[in-house]
Amino acid sequence: MAANEEETICRISHPTKPHTLSRRPGKVPPSGCFACDKEEFSPVSYHYYCTTCDVEFHGICHYYPRKITHPYHLQHPFTLTTQYTER
Known part of the structure; x- marks a missing residue:
């Protein structure tokens, strides 16, 4: 890991047992993005x-x-939701 590259935590892992994300080359995730559900x-x-x-x-x-x-x-925060679909 480069000195200027911080550890990236998987956003859907449990806070007490965080998973580290691996950085991979390529602009498009092969199975689509879990956060935005787009390829x-x-x-x-x-x-x-x-x-x-x-x-x-x-x-x-x-x-x-x-x-x-x-x-x-303030009374209604916006929450990012994800929609996982079988591909």
Whole structure:
């Protein structure tokens, strides 16, 4: 692992037993992105794979926060959901 590359944790692993994602070459995850459910082009030249969960993420999709709260609407936070479909 390069000195400037931080360890990347699988977003669907349990917080007490986090799984490390492997960085792989290629802009499109072969089985589609677990976070956005798309097999489309990604602007970065790599994607991530969790061998334990057997899921892949676009290079940028795993960075999206699971929940955000807008300061003008604190009572209803936005939650990122994923839809896993058999391919």
